[in-house]
Amino acid sequence: MRIALLAPLPPEQTGIADYAEHFRSALSALGVEVFTPLRGVSAGELEVRMAAFDWSQVQLVHAELGGGRLGEFQALEWLRRHHPQLPLTATVHDPERLVWRRARLPWPLSLLERLPRPFPQAAAVLADPLTLFEERRVARHLRRAITLTRTGAECLSRRMGLTPGQAISIAHGNLSISPAALPALDPLRLLYFGFIYRGKGIEDLLSALAQVFQRQPSLRGHLRLTLAGGTSPEMAFGPAGNYLDELRELANRLELPDCLDWQLDLPADSIATTIQAHHAMVLPYRESKKLSLLGAMRGTSGALSWANACGRGVITSNARAFAEEVGYGNGATFNQGDIAALATAIETLALQPELAVSWAAQAATLGEQRRWPNTAERFLELFRSVVQENG
Numbered sequence: 001m002r003i004a005l006l007a008p009l010p011p012e013q014t015g016i017a018d019y020a021e022h023f024r025s026a027l028s029a030l031g032v033e034v035f036t037p038l039r040g041v042s043a044g045e046l047e048v049r050m051a052a053f054d055w056s057q058v059q060l061v062h063a064e065l066g067g068g069r070l071g072e073f074q075a076l077e078w079l080r081r082h083h084p085q086l087p088l089t090a091t092v093h094d095p096e097r098l099v100w101r102r103a104r105l106p107w108p109l110s111l112l113e114r115l116p117r118p119f120p121q122a123a124a125v126l127a128d129p130l131t132l133f134e135e136r137r138v139a140r141h142l143r144r145a146i147t148l149t150r151t152g153a154e155c156l157s158r159r160m161g162l163t164p165g166q167a168i169s170i171a172h173g174n175l176s177i178s179p180a181a182l183p184a185l186d187p188l189r190l191l192y193f194g195f196i197y198r199g200k201g202i203e204d205l206l207s208a209l210a211q212v213f214q215r216q217p218s219l220r221g222h223l224r225l226t227l228a229g230g231t232s233p234e235m236a237f238g239p240a241g242n243y244l245d246e247l248r249e250l251a252n253r254l255e256l257p258d259c260l261d262w263q264l265d266l267p268a269d270s271i272a273t274t275i276q277a278h279h280a281m282v283l284p285y286r287e288s289k290k291l292s293l294l295g296a297m298r299g300t301s302g303a304l305s306w307a308n309a310c311g312r313g314v315i316t317s318n319a320r321a322f323a324e325e326v327g328y329g330n331g332a333t334f335n336q337g338d339i340a341a342l343a344t345a346i347e348t349l350a351l352q353p354e355l356a357v358s359w360a361a362q363a364a365t366l367g368e369q370r371r372w373p374n375t376a377e378r379f380l381e382l383f384r385s386v387v388q389e390n391g
Helices: 015-029 043-052 071-082 109-114 119-126 128-141 150-160 202-215 243-253 268-276 302-310 339-351 354-369 372-390
Strands: 002-006 033-035 060-065 088-092 144-147 167-169 188-193 223-229 260-264 280-283 313-317 331-334
Touching: 002 015, 002 071, 015 033, 015 060, 015 302, 015 372, 043 071, 060 071, 060 372, 071 088, 071 128, 088 372, 109 119, 119 128, 128 150, 144 150, 144 372, 150 167, 188 268, 188 302, 188 339, 202 223, 202 243, 202 339, 268 302, 280 302, 280 339, 280 354, 302 313, 302 354, 313 339, 313 354, 331 339, 331 354, 339 354
Parallel strands: 002 033, 002 060, 060 088, 088 144, 144 167, 188 223, 188 280, 223 260, 280 313, 313 331
Antiparallel strands: none
């Protein structure tokens, strides 16, 4: 089988790029020939690259949509217009929308983009009916829209007006990681893993840990937190200042340095061993208030997939579709932004460390079920059915 994959790919440092590379490799291992016509293309070159590629050599086109990127969506729109008979599918990483915003605002709203905040944001909200119309047009042209959770599929289907069965869920694939026993339960080691930038709720996590020590002073020395992951310069060192310095200053004010470890810009070959050196992951994400004006984001997280692959449980907020992902006995949730509730969840685990053992066992079961070879088989079966439907 021959397919074209429209997706970001390494060396781009995003979770979707990592997902797409694992997806491509797993399909290739099954004998699928995967073309990547957009690899290395810039926004200004998109239409030229699309027109230059021989689309007759592929049986299906699959896109990875999300992460604030627009090129893949624009490519699907181009194919809808120029090759309407070519079957299109897409994994939608940020349902209930496909892309949430337009690449260019129509005049006169485009004039507001040149003004200071909040005018550009207001312009995006005013242009949203047009954005939603264009998203629905592409979504309805897709033969299948795949989400990573059932919650995401239900929300996407309602918002995009899809037909029954057009939106389906295939869980986030994960690497095949050799199992590793939990470390000794004292000290209990918690891990935040992911890209480190504003909006991930890391400040909430530090504040919650400080609350735990205020409630249970005896836990100091028996409970540690590691902040690990990538620090993309444009995100961690943006116009609002140096976010890493802000986190360190907050940790100092909360008297946490003696129980806090940092592993920044973690090499890919160290991810699994780092996760397995801990007892549980903590993901305190908050929903974006700006995006809530446009809809509800019901995606999941690559970090959750890593936790399953490595056989470790997770304490997570109820943002996105995280509650579904830890609904298998592999972790616990708390209301996003509720620092006291997060502190209680951490305190409960610290006082009942046997929970980490049961969570790890359930996570390992999920990780085995969701290995990339199994996930790729599901996608290949779906692709074959779509091509067969297309005649």
